[in-house]
Amino acid sequence: MITLNVNGTDHSLDIDPDMPLLYALRNHLQLNGAKYGCGLGQCGACTVIVEGKPVFSCVLPSGAVAGRAVKTVEGLGSADKPGVLQQAFIDNQAAQCGYCIAGMIMRAQALIDTVAAPTDEQIRTHMAPNLCRCGTHLRIFAAIKAALATGVKG
Amino acid sequence: MKRRDAGIDQGRRAFLINGALVVGFAMVPGAGRAFADTEVDTLGTQVLAPDLPGSLRTNPFLDAWIRIDEQNVITVYTGKVELGTGVKTALLQVAAERLEVEPHLIVFMTADTALTPNEGYTAGSHTMFDSGTALFNAAAQVRQLLLESAARQWRTPVEQLGTQDAVIQCPDGKSMTYAQALAGVELHRYASAQSPIMAPERFTRIGQSLPRIDIPAKVSGGASYVQDMRLPGMLHARVIRPPRRGCQLEGIDQAAIENMPGHVTLVRNGSYLAVVAEDEWQAIKAMRSGYELARWSQGDPLPDAANIHQLLTQLPAKRYPIRNTVASSPGPADSSAHSWKATLTKQYLMHGSIGPSCSLAWFNEGTLTVWTHTQGVYPLRAGIAELLGLPLEKVRCVHVEGSGCYGHNGADDAAADAALIAMAVPGKPVRVQWMREQEHLWEPYSSAMRVELDVTADAAGHLGRWNTELWTTPHNERIVNAGRLLPAWLLAQPVAPAPSIPIAQPEGDGDRNVIPLYDVANSRINMTFVTQMPFRTSAMRSLGAHVNVFGIESAMDELAAQAGIDPVEFRLRNISDPRARAVIEQVAKAFGWPARAGGPGSGIGFAFARYKNIMGYCAIAVQVHVQRQTGEVVIDRVVTAVDVGQVVSPDGLRNQVEGGIIQSASWTLYEQVDYDPAGVRSYDWSGYPILRFPALPLDVEVHVLDQPGQPFLGAAEIVQGPMAAALGNALSNATGKRLLSLPLARSGWHRSL
Numbered sequence: 001m002i003t004l005n006v007n008g009t010d011h012s013l014d015i016d017p018d019m020p021l022l023y024a025l026r027n028h029l030q031l032n033g034a035k036y037g038c039g040l041g042q043c044g045a046c047t048v049i050v051e052g053k054p055v056f057s058c059v060l061p062s063g064a065v066a067g068r069a070v071k072t073v074e075g076l077g078s079a080d081k082p083g084v085l086q087q088a089f090i091d092n093q094a095a096q097c098g099y100c101i102a103g104m105i106m107r108a109q110a111l112i113d114t115v116a117a118p119t120d121e122q123i124r125t126h127m128a129p130n131l132c133r134c135g136t137h138l139r140i141f142a143a144i145k146a147a148l149a150t151g152v153k154g
Numbered sequence: 155m156k157r158r159d160a161g162i163d164q165g166r167r168a169f170l171i172n173g174a175l176v177v178g179f180a181m182v183p184g185a186g187r188a189f190a191d192t193e194v195d196t197l198g199t200q201v202l203a204p205d206l207p208g209s210l211r212t213n214p215f216l217d218a219w220i221r222i223d224e225q226n227v228i229t230v231y232t233g234k235v236e237l238g239t240g241v242k243t244a245l246l247q248v249a250a251e252r253l254e255v256e257p258h259l260i261v262f263m264t265a266d267t268a269l270t271p272n273e274g275y276t277a278g279s280h281t282m283f284d285s286g287t288a289l290f291n292a293a294a295q296v297r298q299l300l301l302e303s304a305a306r307q308w309r310t311p312v313e314q315l316g317t318q319d320a321v322i323q324c325p326d327g328k329s330m331t332y333a334q335a336l337a338g339v340e341l342h343r344y345a346s347a348q349s350p351i352m353a354p355e356r357f358t359r360i361g362q363s364l365p366r367i368d369i370p371a372k373v374s375g376g377a378s379y380v381q382d383m384r385l386p387g388m389l390h391a392r393v394i395r396p397p398r399r400g401c402q403l404e405g406i407d408q409a410a411i412e413n414m415p416g417h418v419t420l421v422r423n424g425s426y427l428a429v430v431a432e433d434e435w436q437a438i439k440a441m442r443s444g445y446e447l448a449r450w451s452q453g454d455p456l457p458d459a460a461n462i463h464q465l466l467t468q469l470p471a472k473r474y475p476i477r478n479t480v481a482s483s484p485g486p487a488d489s490s491a492h493s494w495k496a497t498l499t500k501q502y503l504m505h506g507s508i509g510p511s512c513s514l515a516w517f518n519e520g521t522l523t524v525w526t527h528t529q530g531v532y533p534l535r536a537g538i539a540e541l542l543g544l545p546l547e548k549v550r551c552v553h554v555e556g557s558g559c560y561g562h563n564g565a566d567d568a569a570a571d572a573a574l575i576a577m578a579v580p581g582k583p584v585r586v587q588w589m590r591e592q593e594h595l596w597e598p599y600s601s602a603m604r605v606e607l608d609v610t611a612d613a614a615g616h617l618g619r620w621n622t623e624l625w626t627t628p629h630n631e632r633i634v635n636a637g638r639l640l641p642a643w644l645l646a647q648p649v650a651p652a653p654s655i656p657i658a659q660p661e662g663d664g665d666r667n668v669i670p671l672y673d674v675a676n677s678r679i680n681m682t683f684v685t686q687m688p689f690r691t692s693a694m695r696s697l698g699a700h701v702n703v704f705g706i707e708s709a710m711d712e713l714a715a716q717a718g719i720d721p722v723e724f725r726l727r728n729i730s731d732p733r734a735r736a737v738i739e740q741v742a743k744a745f746g747w748p749a750r751a752g753g754p755g756s757g758i759g760f761a762f763a764r765y766k767n768i769m770g771y772c773a774i775a776v777q778v779h780v781q782r783q784t785g786e787v788v789i790d791r792v793v794t795a796v797d798v799g800q801v802v803s804p805d806g807l808r809n810q811v812e813g814g815i816i817q818s819a820s821w822t823l824y825e826q827v828d829y830d831p832a833g834v835r836s837y838d839w840s841g842y843p844i845l846r847f848p849a850l851p852l853d854v855e856v857h858v859l860d861q862p863g864q865p866f867l868g869a870a871e872i873v874q875g876p877m878a879a880a881l882g883n884a885l886s887n888a889t890g891k892r893l894l895s896l897p898l899a900r901s902g903w904h905r906s907l
Contacts, residue, residue, distance in 0.1 A: 019435040027434050032382040033375030037508050038590040042839040045508055072375065079370035086373045093365065093805055096813055097238025097558030098372030099509045105373060127847040131839065133508050134238055134558045135816030137850050138157040139809065 002066045006031070007075030017063025021055075022046045024062045025072060033073035033102040037131070044130030047103035048072045054110040054129075073102040076109065076154060084154035085109055088147040089140075096134030104130050108144045112153055157812065158855040199274040199532075203344060208287025209233065210345045213271035216299075217341035219292040220253070226320055226333040228253065229261040230293070233273025234285045235529065236264060236368065238558040239870045240806040241281045243366045247802055248286045251359040252293035252352065255320045257367075265531045265553040275530035275632060277561070277693060278661065279769055279868030282802060286866045291349040298350045300335040307338065354800065354862035361860070363805035368555070380527050380554035381512045385583035388514070390434040391575045392441035394427035395592055396644070398833045399690075400454035403427065407447045414440050421578045424646030425450075428575050430584060441589075455831040457688050463499045463604045466625040470686045474656060476624075476665050481675035489618035490610035492716035494709055498607070500701040500896045501826035503600040504842055505694055509557025510593035511564035515576035516583035522549050522576060526569035527556025533633045534566050538573045541636035541649065549573075560817070562632060562692035564588055564597045570639035591837040596640060599827055600694035601627040601687075603664060605705045615717040617728050620674040622705070624681045624698070626664025628654040631692035640690070656683050657697075660768050667699035667875055670706045671764050672728040689827075696874035699765065700821065701896065703875025704882050707761040711883045712892065721760050721883070722747050731764070733797050733861075737773040738762050740795035740857050745775040755780040756790070757888025761879030763872075770798040770872035771859075774815075774880040776851075780888050785904030787823055787885065789851035794876075797859040799867040807869050808856045814873025815854060820845035822878040823899040 004011050004021075006029060013028050020039075025031045025048070034057050037045030041056035048057045049071040077083030082090060085105055095101045104127070111118055111126045118126065123144055132140065147154065203214040213219070213233065221229045230249045236242040242264060250257040263269055265276070273285055297317065304322040305312035307330070316323050320332045354361075371378045396403070403425040411420045411429060416436030421428040429444055431437040457465050514525040522544060528534045531551040539549045551569070559565055572586045588596075604625040610618035636642045637649035656663035665681040714724035722742045726735060741747070741760070748758065756779040764771045777791040792815055801807055824843055828835040836842035878896070885899075886892050889907050 016435065023433075023435045030384065031375060032377050032379075035379075035509060036381065036587065037510075038839060040590060040838055042590075043508055073373070074375040077374060079374045079376055082370065082374060089373045090365065090369055093363075093369060093809060095238075095366070095369050095372050096240070096809060097508075097555070098369065098378065099238075099507075099557035101372055102375060124847045124850065129846075131508055131844060131846065133506050133560070133817070133844065135813030135820075136809070137816055137845075137847055138812050138854055141847070141850070142157055 002062050004029070004062065004065065004070060005067065006070045007072060013062070015062055017061055019062045021048070021057040021060045021062050021065055021070070025057060031072050031074050035099055035102060037100070037103070044107060045100050045103045047106040047130060049106055049110050052110065052113060054107045071106070073105050076105065084150055084152045085112065085143070085147040088143040092139045092143040092146060094136060094139035094143040096136050100130060100132045104132070104140050108147070109154065112147060117148070156853045158853070199272055205347045206345055207291050209271065209273045209284040210288045210291060213273065213288070214344045215342055216292050216296055216345055218271045219289060220249070220296045220341065222332050222336050224333055226331040227261060228255065228259060228320060228332065229263060230289065231263045231270040232285045232289065233265050233271040234276040234281045235553040236555050237276055237529065238555070239810055240366050240803065242368060243364055244282060244802045244806055245286055245289055246367065247359045247362070247364050249289045249293045251357055252290055253297050254317050257359065257364060259320055266550070267531050267535045268550045268552070272532040274533065277529055279765060279871040282866035282868050286802065292345055294349045294352065295345055296341060299339045299341070300332050303335040303338040304330055360800065360802050361804070361862070363803050366806070378555060379509065380514060380525050380556050381509060381587065383514050383525060383554060383585065385514065385516065388583040388585055389430050389432060389579060390437040391428050391430045391572070391584050391586040392437045393571050393586065393588065393592065394429065394441055394444040394448060395596060396425060396450050396453060398453040398456070401425065401450040401452065404449040404451055406444065406449065410447060411440055411443050414443065416440070419579065420444070421575050423574070424644060424648065426574065426641055426644035428571065428586070430575060430579055434587070456829050456833060458831060459829050462602050466602065466604050466684055467682070469684045471682045471684045474665070474681045474683055476659060476679040476681050477669050477677050479675070479677045489612045491613040492713050493610040494712040494716070495608045496606070496708070496892070496894055498605040498701060498705045498708065498894045500603040502602045502689060502691070503694060503821055503825050504594065504827060504836065505560045505563040505597055506842065506844060507557040507559055507563050507593065510588040510590055511568035512556060512585070512587045513569040513572035514583060514585045515569070515572035517576045517580045520548060522573060524549070524551045524569050524573055525554045526551055526565060527554060527559065528565045528569055529559065529562070530633065534569055537566070537633040537636050537639050538570060541570060541639060541642055542573060542577055561600070561694035562598050564593050566633050567596065567640040570641045574641055594837050594842060595834050598631055598690045598692035601629060601664060601691040603698060603701050605701055607705055607709050609709045609713065611713040611717055613717070615714070615719045615724055615727050617672055617674045617713070618676065620670060620677040622668055622679040624665060624668055624679070624702070625684060626681065626698060627684045627687040627689070627691045628656065629663045629691065629693050629697040630657050631690060654683070654685050656681070661766055662698060664698035666697040666702065666766055667763055668702040669767060671731060671734060671767050672710070672725070673730055695817070696765070696871045699763065699875040700818070700878050703761065703763040704878045704896065706763070707876070707879030708882055708886070708892065708894070711886070720748060725760070725762055733771050734762065734764060736859055737771045737795040737797050740859060741773040741775050741793050744795070744855060744857055745793040747775055753779060755782055755888055757884045757886070759880045759883030759885070759887055761876040761883060763875045763879070765868070765872040765875070770796060770867040770869055772796045772872045772876045774873070774876045776880045776884045778881070778884045778888055780885065780904070782904060782907065785899060785902070787899045789819060791853045792851045793855045794873065795857040795859060796869070796872060797861060798869045798872065799861045799864040801858060801860045802866065804858055807858060810869045811856050811873055812854055814870070815851065815877050816845060818874040818877035819851065819881060821874070822881050822896060824897050826897055826900065
């Protein structure tokens with residue numbers, strides 16, 4: 001049994017410790033936010049926050065996060081009550097297909113949580129690990145800036 | 155980094171060619187009825203009513219589009235799907251406008267073979283033209299029939315009645331719901347050629363940026379994608395593909411795999427392999443064992459990448475004349491005062507969806523249901539039925555969104571995988587998810603192409619001769635038979651793909667946009683369509699237009715330079731279409747053309763195209779600078795103007811245009827499939843780098859030239875060609891050297907400067 005702390009709640013799961021966190025979240029906790037994109041840590045679609053840091057959940061064994069605080073996009077808010085950054089993505093219509101977006105939000109949230117006033121250059125560099133194929137980057141960037149402008153960390 | 159929303163220019167409404175709104179919506183001007191052989195219409199969509207607008211031609215019954223139940227719930231159906239471009243919301247806006255109800259009162263259904271009209275594929279920037287036009291008319295006709303029914307029941311002139319929130323109101327205070335009015339109306343009837351007229355000034359939903367209905371769930375972990383579906387008792391599957399095409403399975407230790415934890419089943423049919431397990435991670439582990447244990451024959455070697463554009467001229471092919479025009483009177487003696495000959499090339503590209511293909515299937519009580527992110531549920535259903543030997547009515551394909559596809563990616567093949575696997579475990583729903591390397595290695599690529607141009611202009615800067623020879627492999631290997639589904643090749647009884655046929659002009663295939671929109675008297679254009687190819691290639695956004703517009707606009711800059719004429723002025727001198735001139739002039743003005751920032755390595759470039767010469771107009775100017783030592787390209791500024799006819803959602807349009815700019819920049823600067831005789835080396839993102847955040851354009855400005863009352867022309871693919879060409883011209887300007895080979899900023903490119 002492995003105990004995963006996800007969005008503030010402990011879950012005891014009977015899973016192999018080598019199962020990447022992504023599959024534990026999606027299949028054993030029914031959380032859709034983290035997406036399978038590459039399984040290689042190359043695209044960021046699976047990004048979640050573990051103890052304040054953005055991580056690729058597709059390559060992180062569940063056993064390695066037992067007892068550590070995991071936050072997914074579901075932990076920021078819901079469609080009815082979106083968090084600050086989620087609302088900024090809605091306001092900026094910062095999605096096309098949207099498959100990368102939950103990962104984008106989680107990587108951006110980690111920046112917002114840790115850097116008070118990042119420069120444009122810092123945002124671009126910080127977001128570099130996450131791929132978007134639709135070309136929605138400009139809106140994602142605008143949404144991050146808008147969330148930062150609220151001064152609320154979410 | 156800035157994203158500028160330059161306002162919509164409402165003053166540009168002067169180009170009402172027909173002058174009549176309803177006629178205007180009936181047909182893309184100039185397209186005639188030549189749509190029969192397009193990527194949209196090839197797939198069993200039979201034209202039943204050629205005089206009706208949009209997809210009413212193929213689905214003329216009103217109740218195919220709109221139904222109203224006894225509780226007054228309005229359900230609107232489209233045969234198109236949401237691919238991430240926002241069309242679901244835009245189509246909803248159109249239906250709401252003409253039903254004159256609030257969008258939230260409508261239940262909106264996208265493609266499902268059990269429910270919706272057959273509109274073939276969602277492709278080619280056709281959705282708003284096909285389905286939007288159909289809904290624009292069908293919704294208005296249904297509302298009018300309901301009004302007439304109420305008028306009859308109340309014995310009141312129909313002109314005195316109004317509607318609000320799906321309720322018909324009489325001046326004397328009487329009212330009835332749409333559902334009550336429906337009592338005296340048969341909606342199972344052909345639409346009329348003429349619809350009630352609504353002046354564009356009265357539009358309250360068309361032209362408004364209704365927030366997309368899908369985005370709140372997508373930013374909060376809602377079940378938005380086929381990848382997110384979970385059915386009771388669902389099993390997880392993974393496929394095991396050969397190392398390369400042509401490999402035959404020589405053996406595999408089935409027991410070793412099936413003894414793994416998780417109640418694993420190996421599905422095997424000829425060289426087709428898949429594993430099924432209770433848990434997804436167990437399925438992945440079983441798949442990995444399968445890859446280790448399977449023994450394969452050598453298969454087909456790939457060509458040497460360095461010679462691919464020469465090879466294209468040697469492979470079995472069919473030559474298609476595209477254009478052959480000669481001026482009735484001989485041109486001026488100096489018609490070839492300026493001339494340019496060049497060979498341009500494009501490499502194989504990937505769609506590169508961020509989410510690899512996925513599908514669910516369930517064979518239950520004799521019926522197979524497939525949930526799929528295909529672009530065409532009906533053609534897929536036919537392909538799967540043939541593949542499995544099931545009657546058509548025993549297969550249902552339901553579209554559920556996937557990751558953006560940008561054309562014919564692995565979606566259909568993954569659906570065929572799910573279908574094959576589901577038949578092996580009857581009664582159990584199965585979810586199959588391709589791995590990253592499977593998508594990279596097995597999705598159909600966008601064709602490598604070769605373009606030879608031979609063009610002239612006279613001393614006054616008027617185009618003379620325009621000759622083009624084009625080599626391409628297919629851009630439309632859509633599902634016209636089971637053999638177009640990749641898994642069919644691997645079975646013990648394999649099915650061969652149907653022969654390749656290019657999409658005819660004016661839509662075009664590899665020859666899309668090969669004919670310049672500029673005024674050219676003498677032109678000879680031929681396409682050599684390579685039918686036996688080392689790679690499977692199929693539709694990717696804009697098809698041949700990406701390289702063809704790049705070629706045309708490179709030539710325009712070269713001829714302008716020889717004639718000593720500014721590139722924008724040179725274009726205007728050679729184009730008479732007023733809407734083309736309008737976007738060109740708008741960009742030149744907004745950009746401040748030809749002003750440029752100084753500094754070493756900087757350059758500006760301009761380009762224009764009208765997509766397929768019959769759809770959306772797009773002009774772009776870009777400013778770049780090049781770091782000579784590293785080859786890094788910085789896109790400092792992009793200014794574009796687009797005209798896609800009547801705009802439905804201005805913000806949705808801008809989102810598509812911005813995305814097109816970035817996606818095309820990535821294709822044009824960086825992308826090519828890497829391969830050698832042993833196989834494709836681009837099996838993950840490290841081997842197929844695409845644009846990331848640090849390379850984003852620093853400033854993007856989008857101008858929208860609205861055309862109220864004019865046909866919807868589509869938006870999602872109009873930018874790919876012009877952005878490629880503007881980048882090519884800007885980099886050529888920056889480096890002083892004409893760049894002819896895509897991708898432009900490939901590894902080591904700067905060393906040849």
